Amino acid sequence: MHAALGTGLGLLLPDAARAQGADAANARPQDGDRLVYADGDRKGAVIKLDDLKVGGPPVTAMPQDAATGTVRDGSRLNQILLVRLDPSRLQVDTQARAVQGVVAYSAVCTHAGCDGFAWTADKQTYKCPCHDSEFDPADAAKIIGGPATRRLPALPLKSAEGQLLVAGTFTSRVGVISN
Ligand code: FES
Numbered sequence: 686m687h688a689a690l691g692t693g694l695g696l697l698l699p700d701a702a703r704a705q706g707a708d709a710a711n712a713r714p715q716d717g718d719r720l721v722y723a724d725g726d727r728k729g730a731v732i733k734l735d736d737l738k739v740g741g742p743p744v745t746a747m748p749q750d751a752a753t754g755t756v757r758d759g760s761r762l763n764q765i766l767l768v769r770l771d772p773s774r775l776q777v778d779t780q781a782r783a784v785q786g787v788v789a790y791s792a793v794c795t796h797a798g799c800d801g802f803a804w805t806a807d808k809q810t811y812k813c814p815c816h817d818s819e820f821d822p823a824d825a826a827k828i829i830g831g832p833a834t835r836r837l838p839a840l841p842l843k844s845a846e847g848q849l850l851v852a853g854t855f856t857s858r859v860g861v862i863s864n
Contacts, residue, residue, distance in 0.1 A: 710759030713859070714748035714840060718851040720789075721756055723747045723764055729756065733847050737769035737787055743804050743811070744768070745792055748851055762859045764792035764800055765840055767849070768822055770809060776824045782841040782856075787849060788822050789840040791859040796833040798861045811837070835862065 723745040772786040799815035818831030826837035843852040
């Protein structure tokens, strides 16, 4: 009886662990998560505050569970846009979520869900490649052009030992809200 139970658990535990890993990878960014590069040569490497230069260019990040090392890349809705701006340009509520001018937003457009935003260096804005919605990261991703009607959700940040960390959850639901 015991032997049979033991065998059953032995078969179940890897599945349970796999399910837990999948849950962690799909979960939205959480307080204490690290941020890692989402793509490029440094994909998976932890992003440090000093990696980001004032005025851009932005970096696309994914959250990483600091306890287990699981990168939360199970959902494209977890992509995060990071950019470092002159702190004096940040509006009050944006300043409260920033670390030394670094601000974070969802990288998925609220209009129809595209990603791959372009950075407009002269205006310091994000521009969606699909229908040209434009967002101001210095002012809580205020919409300054295009068809989007909802700002990009913001993600509060903090830092420790030179690393950027997530300080809370997105300020609103990421992606497209249909009703
Ligand atoms: S999906 Fe971004 S403007 Fe339409």
